[in-house]
Amino acid sequence: MDSIDIFIFIAEGLIIIGAILAIVMPLIKSLGNPSSLVKTGMGVAALAVVFFIAYSMADSEVLPKFAAEPFNLTPGLSKFVGGSLLTTYALFLIAIVGIVFTEINKAIK
Template sequence: MDSIDIFIFVAEGLIIIGAILAILMPLIKSLDNPGSLVKTGIGVAVLLVVFFIAYSMADSEVLPKYAADPFNLTPEISKFVGGALLTTYALFIIAIVGIVFTEINKAIK
């Protein structure tokens, strides 16, 4: 086993630990203020609704060159990836519109 392999395993472990802490610490902190959990739940629900709308719009077509051995892409995976991409595009557009609206609102006041 090379040192590169060891560092990859260490990096994967640190990413997993960081992800777990990034999820658990805000939950522990929000127990002091349960109202923040409601806001977080609404945000997660909105993200899920946007994803399911994008998922329903996504196409599940797989080109023959991607269905071959190295990629092994199935129509279900293709539809999921398409939904994730459409969700990303939608959230990007929503963020840009929000930024523009905020700047115009601040300029008016």
């Protein structure tokens, strides 16, 4: 086993530990303030609504070259990837509109 392999395993472990702590620590912190959990839940629900709207708009068509061996893309996976991309585009557009609105609002005040 090379030292590079060892460092890759260590890096993967640290990423997993970091991801777990990134999820668990805010939950522990918010137990003291339950109203923040409601706001977080509303945010997650809004993201889920945007995703399901984008997922319903996504196409499930798979070109034959992507259904072959190296990719094995199914219509369901194609629809999920399309929905994820449309969600990303929608959130990007919402962020840009929010930034522009905030800047215009600050300039007027």
